[in-house]
Amino acid sequence: MITVKNLQKSFNNLHVLRGIDQHIGKGDKVVLIGPSGSGKTTFLRCLNLLEVPTGGSICFHGQEITDAKCDINKVRMQMGMVFQQFNLFPHLTIMDNITLGPRKLLGVSKADAEEQAMKLLARVGLQEKARNYPRQLSGGQQQRIAIVRALAMNPEVMLFDEPTSALDPEMVGEVLDVMKQLAEDGMTMVVVTHEMGFAREVADHVIFMDEGVIVEQGPPEQIFGNPQQQRTRDFLRKVLK
Amino acid sequence: MEGILAWFESIKADFILNFITKDRWLLLAKGLGNTLLMTVYALLIGVVIGIVIAVIRSTWDLNSSRMKNPVGKFIFSILNKIAVIYTTVLRGTPMVIQLLILYYVVFAWSSEGLLVASLSFGLNSGAYVAEIFRGGIMSIDKGQFEAGNSLGFNYIQTMWYIIAPQMFKNVLPTLANEFIVLLKETSIAGYATVNDLTYAGNRIRGVTYSPFMPLIAVALIYLGLVMILTHFVGKLERRLRQSDNR
Numbered sequence: 421m422i423t424v425k426n427l428q429k430s431f432n433n434l435h436v437l438r439g440i441d442q443h444i445g446k447g448d449k450v451v452l453i454g455p456s457g458s459g460k461t462t463f464l465r466c467l468n469l470l471e472v473p474t475g476g477s478i479c480f481h482g483q484e485i486t487d488a489k490c491d492i493n494k495v496r497m498q499m500g501m502v503f504q505q506f507n508l509f510p511h512l513t514i515m516d517n518i519t520l521g522p523r524k525l526l527g528v529s530k531a532d533a534e535e536q537a538m539k540l541l542a543r544v545g546l547q548e549k550a551r552n553y554p555r556q557l558s559g560g561q562q563q564r565i566a567i568v569r570a571l572a573m574n575p576e577v578m579l580f581d582e583p584t585s586a587l588d589p590e591m592v593g594e595v596l597d598v599m600k601q602l603a604e605d606g607m608t609m610v611v612v613t614h615e616m617g618f619a620r621e622v623a624d625h626v627i628f629m630d631e632g633v634i635v636e637q638g639p640p641e642q643i644f645g646n647p648q649q650q651r652t653r654d655f656l657r658k659v660l661k
Numbered sequence: 662m663e664g665i666l667a668w669f670e671s672i673k674a675d676f677i678l679n680f681i682t683k684d685r686w687l688l689l690a691k692g693l694g695n696t697l698l699m700t701v702y703a704l705l706i707g708v709v710i711g712i713v714i715a716v717i718r719s720t721w722d723l724n725s726s727r728m729k730n731p732v733g734k735f736i737f738s739i740l741n742k743i744a745v746i747y748t749t750v751l752r753g754t755p756m757v758i759q760l761l762i763l764y765y766v767v768f769a770w771s772s773e774g775l776l777v778a779s780l781s782f783g784l785n786s787g788a789y790v791a792e793i794f795r796g797g798i799m800s801i802d803k804g805q806f807e808a809g810n811s812l813g814f815n816y817i818q819t820m821w822y823i824i825a826p827q828m829f830k831n832v833l834p835t836l837a838n839e840f841i842v843l844l845k846e847t848s849i850a851g852y853a854t855v856n857d858l859t860y861a862g863n864r865i866r867g868v869t870y871s872p873f874m875p876l877i878a879v880a881l882i883y884l885g886l887v888m889i890l891t892h893f894v895g896k897l898e899r900r901l902r903q904s905d906n907r
């Protein structure tokens with residue numbers, strides 16, 4: 421579904437991504453791990469062009485999205501993204517947060533959009549919050565709404581950038597549960613996370629990144645059980661101790 | 662006692678002379694009307710100009726690094742330069758000079774003093790309003806733009822549905838204060854021979870040779886207006902703050 425070839429990204433003189441090749445197929449659950457500053461966020465944000473790559477190419481369903489002729493907004497409608505800081509729209513109710521995209525971008529009627537939103541809210545157990553504003557919700561609730569907002573666009577793939585890092589520990593579980601459920605439903609997911617338990621349980625492919633390159637990748641059993649690279653072993657020893 | 666009575670009598674005579682005789686108060690009323698009219702016109706013009714400049718400048722600041730089309734980028738860089746020069750010139754020269762230039766040079770052929778003065782105040786106000794809006798846009802978290810973009814909204818849609826509503830709410834009190842500043846600033850409209858409140862008071866002074874009454878009256882009317890407006894701005898601010906802590 422997504423094919424990345426020799427992806428490069430520099431910020432001024434800082435060479436952050438140094439040639440990444442990766443294929444993400446339909447239904448894949450890819451988890452990105454690696455030390456801070458290794459370029460995980462940058463890689464994820466390149467996938468929907470929130471960061472514009474300085475080299476290489478990204479193809480989505482065979483269409484090169486790095487090409488100037490590509491309508492990136494059309495592509496983004498098919499890629500949901502969940503941010504570390506939730507980024508809900510504070511001036512809109514939860515319902516309007518969820519239905520804004522479908523109504524304005526997909527032309528769904530208000531009634532249909534709200535009906536679908538209620539179904540999605542039920543899936544994350546937050547129906548009764550539909551008329552509230554984001555500020556009135558806890559962090560964990562806000563992040564679940566952010567997931568619902570992305571899902572409401574019926575995306576083909578969901579990108580998560582450390583979705584639980586800004587949360588109090590007791591709220592991490594409720595968000596991870598929603599993500600696990602999503603994985604079970606067959607959603608294609610690319611997840612940057614420090615939650616190794618989640619990676620082990622949900623991922624079918626784990627990528628270890630360091631200094632802008634993929635150092636090692638494979639099924640979670642290999643990465644966590646029998647890492648081949650010294651850098652992977654060092655990293656895992658640090659985070660799993 | 663008699664002294665006080667005499668003083669009171671003279672005040673009364675002064676009042677009658679300045680306001681009642683020949684219905685001179687009508688002059689003030691007319692002047693007040695013109696003052697308010699110019700303020701409203703100027704604010705409308707200022708807001709329109711302010712929005713245009715703020716959108717040009719913040720679009721440039723936020724997007725110039727990722728504009729792909731060289732022609733578009735060039736045009737935008739020119740627009741941005743013009744916007745910067747506009748703001749610099751209108752904020753860097755005295756309002757009276759701007760008014761005189763507009764009235765005696767640019768629109769020398771026109772006798773519509775009130776409209777020319779309104780335009781002049783509006784052009785000037787636009788430079789300030791632009792900075793208010795620009796600050797409002799820049800103060801909104803980058804994550805809001807990104808959340809909008811990630812859903813598939815283009816730049817204009819993100820601005821319209823997500824950024825502008827939050828920005829307007831943030832800058833409304835500042836904008837209301839700009840209205841108050843404008844109200845007082847229009848008192849120089851007399852330079853363009855507009856019969857505004859100040860000009861009316863001064864004219865009464867000129868015919869009655871009794872400066873105290875008309876000038877104090879004019880000052881009190883401005884003060885009253887400003888106090889009323891300030892009261893409403895305060896209310897508005899409290900209302901907005903409340904809705905923030907919903």
Ligand SMILES: Nc1ncnc2c1ncn2[C@@H]1O[C@H](COP(=O)(O)OP(=O)(O)OP(=O)(O)O)[C@@H](O)[C@H]1O
Pocket residue numbers: 431434436454455456457458459460461462463
């Ligand atoms: N907009 C930017 N401008 C300049 N440098 C940036 C920018 N975004 C990221 N960087 C730099 O790129 C490098 C990689 O950052 P990135 O956020 O991708 O790392 P990360 O692996 O997600 O780290 P973390 O685990 O801390 O989130 C860092 O050195 C960072 O400082």
Ligand SMILES: [Mg+2]
Pocket residue numbers: 460461462582
């Ligand atoms: Mg990161």
